[in-house]
Amino acid sequence: MTQTVFFVGLGLIGGSLAMNVAQREDCHIIGMDPDPKTIEMAKVQGVIHEAADDFEEGCLKADILVLATPISITIEYLQLLNGIGLEKPLLVTDVSSVKNKVLEAAEKISNSFVTFVGGHPMAGSHKQGYSAAKPHLFENAIYVMTPSESANGTEAQRLQELFSKTKARFLTFSTQEHDEMTAVISHFPHLIASSLVHQAKEWQKTHPFLEHLAAGGFRDITRIASSNPRLWQDIFFQNRTLLLQMLEDWINEMQDIKSLLEKKEKQSTYEYLVQAKNYRDGLPIKEKGAIPAFYDLYVDIHDQPGAIYKVIQQLAEIEISIKNIEILEIREGITGVLRISFSTSSEQHQSYQLLNGRGYEVMIEE
Numbered sequence: 001m002t003q004t005v006f007f008v009g010l011g012l013i014g015g016s017l018a019m020n021v022a023q024r025e026d027c028h029i030i031g032m033d034p035d036p037k038t039i040e041m042a043k044v045q046g047v048i049h050e051a052a053d054d055f056e057e058g059c060l061k062a063d064i065l066v067l068a069t070p071i072s073i074t075i076e077y078l079q080l081l082n083g084i085g086l087e088k089p090l091l092v093t094d095v096s097s098v099k100n101k102v103l104e105a106a107e108k109i110s111n112s113f114v115t116f117v118g119g120h121p122m123a124g125s126h127k128q129g130y131s132a133a134k135p136h137l138f139e140n141a142i143y144v145m146t147p148s149e150s151a152n153g154t155e156a157q158r159l160q161e162l163f164s165k166t167k168a169r170f171l172t173f174s175t176q177e178h179d180e181m182t183a184v185i186s187h188f189p190h191l192i193a194s195s196l197v198h199q200a201k202e203w204q205k206t207h208p209f210l211e212h213l214a215a216g217g218f219r220d221i222t223r224i225a226s227s228n229p230r231l232w233q234d235i236f237f238q239n240r241t242l243l244l245q246m247l248e249d250w251i252n253e254m255q256d257i258k259s260l261l262e263k264k265e266k267q268s269t270y271e272y273l274v275q276a277k278n279y280r281d282g283l284p285i286k287e288k289g290a291i292p293a294f295y296d297l298y299v300d301i302h303d304q305p306g307a308i309y310k311v312i313q314q315l316a317e318i319e320i321s322i323k324n325i326e327i328l329e330i331r332e333g334i335t336g337v338l339r340i341s342f343s344t345s346s347e348q349h350q351s352y353q354l355l356n357g358r359g360y361e362v363m364i365e366e
């Protein structure tokens with residue numbers, strides 16, 4: 001049976017989800033977005049079948065509503081649902097990175113046709129808008145569901161089925177649990193990344209060459225500071241209480257590290273680093289089903305035309321398929337590092353043997 005899905009907000013997340021739903025044959029998709037170019041692109045690509053200019057108009061036609069707008073706007077839309085004269089059930093979900101106020105607004109909906117199940121696909125990018133959307137964005141990512149009081153397991157199940165093409169892994173948490181965990185592993189790190197960039201900017205005033213050294217580690221740790229500032233302002237203020245608490249903990253921790261350095265406590269400093277390394281190395285990056293099982297190989301290459309092609313060609317000759325390839329650092333005329341990811345450890349080791357044997361500088365991250 002065909003169901004009508006109404007996407008409000010077709011940016012990075014809404015666009016990527018809609019691309020997955022569009023692969024199904026049982027869905028009619030309506031899209032709404034204030035950006036006319038977005039609507040045009042989504043229509044041309046067959047990601048939406050129809051555009052709506054009005055929220056109410058779309059809701060009246062829909063069986064499922066997906067709110068993929070900035071969080072404060074999502075809350076405003078939820079508040080509008082009471083005033084809409086629905087004549088059939090409407091399953092509502094969102095994609096917000098912080099859940100407490102969204103659920104609060106959803107619990108206030110008295111319209112008996114509406115059931116709300118919160119959602120948060122835990123993958124994204126520092127890019128924004130429909131042009132950055134891609135159907136495989138959520139492959140192997142965790143997709144958190146936060147059902148409201150009135151939802152039974154069936155509705156969450158229905159959404160999982162709707163988004164099954166994403167190949168995400170669905171888990172259910174309470175909003176509190178969700179917001180605490182995302183504060184630690186997503187929102188607070190973002191705040192720190194932005195602060196590190198500010199620190200570098202300050203030091204550049206007295207060290208003009210500094211920006212040219214900002215490669216490798218600095219780039220890795222601050223990539224997310226290039227994200228959409230409006231979106232993150234919203235996230236920080238939606239999760240403000242927890243972030244304030246984490247800042248307190250962080251300041252205390254920085255005081256402890258400062259004291260280790262002041263007192264020249266080399267052994268304790270070493271142990272601090274070892275403990276961090278052990279915890280990070282133990283994160284379930286290679287665990288099947290959690291985050292994708294990638295086996296990485298690092299190959300030094302020279303910044304010369306065809307250098308990357310040559311490496312790939314040699315792997316293709318022995319029929320090794322590459323899952324992902326990334327240039328980590330490449331500066332004019334200097335050696336760069338190619339990170340090649342494979343699906344299996346055996347492909348990783350075979351590639352190591354081959355390239356190492358042919359004189360490449362190769363490293364495996366175990």
Ligand SMILES: NC(=O)c1ccc[n+]([C@@H]2O[C@H](COP(=O)([O-])OP(=O)(O)OC[C@H]3O[C@@H](n4cnc5c(N)ncnc54)[C@H](O)[C@@H]3O)[C@@H](O)[C@H]2O)c1
Nearest residue numbers: 009010011012013033068069070071096097124125128129
């Ligand atoms: N960016 C990420 O990494 C990420 C990851 C997971 C979840 N999220 C959540 O997804 C949501 C959207 O973020 P995004 O990254 O897709 O942002 P985005 O800027 O790429 O997309 C937002 C879209 O909403 C549209 N929009 C703005 N106001 C609107 C309105 N009044 N009505 C309808 N559409 C409107 C915009 O035109 C844009 O297309 C946020 O709630 C965010 O917390 C973001």
Ligand SMILES: O=C(O)C(=O)C[C@]1(C(=O)O)C=C[C@@H](O)C=C1
Nearest residue numbers: 097121122123124125126186224
């Ligand atoms: O990859 C990124 O750029 C992200 O910041 C993605 C990220 C994250 O912190 O992991 C950011 C916010 C979302 O709510 C979910 C995912």
